[in-house]
Amino acid sequence: MKKLVAIISLVLTLGLVGCSSTPEVKDVPVSDIKTAINNETLLTIQPVAEVDAKEFYVFENIKDNIKEGFVLQAMINVKLQDVFVVKTDDVEKVKQAIEDYKTNNLRMFADGYGGEDNATSVADSKLESVGDYVYFIAAPNANDIEAKILEMIK
Secondary structure, eight states: OHHHHHHHHHHHHHHHHHHHTSOOOOOOOHHHHHHHHHHTTOOOSSSEEEEEGGGSGGGTTTGGGEEEEEEEEESSTTSOOEEEEEEESOHHHHHHHHHHHHHHTSHHHHTTTTOHHHHHHHHTOEEEEETTEEEEEESTTHHHHHHHHHHHHO
């Protein structure tokens, strides 16, 4: 009986240790993330259009699932630079909406419209989630933008 209790205690202890190793996610307003991206001039294509995620057509059917968010896009229609950051109560719905956007709207960039840089940006785009944040980046310097987002929320 003592061995059984010891084994159960060990399993529970290991379970707690395993669960506690997940990284903490900071509760940062997405407006602070947008400001940090803008202040560090990470957006290489200017001018940039800024849209509240709840007003962006991609999220029209799921805007009730969006707590807050923003969309930044190059205003020059032949150059691709998309940065979305959304805080949501349904990560999977937001990711699916962005996947649909990639498939339906960014196809012309993936096919080379606007030059090789655009095709590369689509191919190297990042769609990730951390906690209740979802971010999408299709830009020439996606790694730098992602690093800034992760610095803010982790």
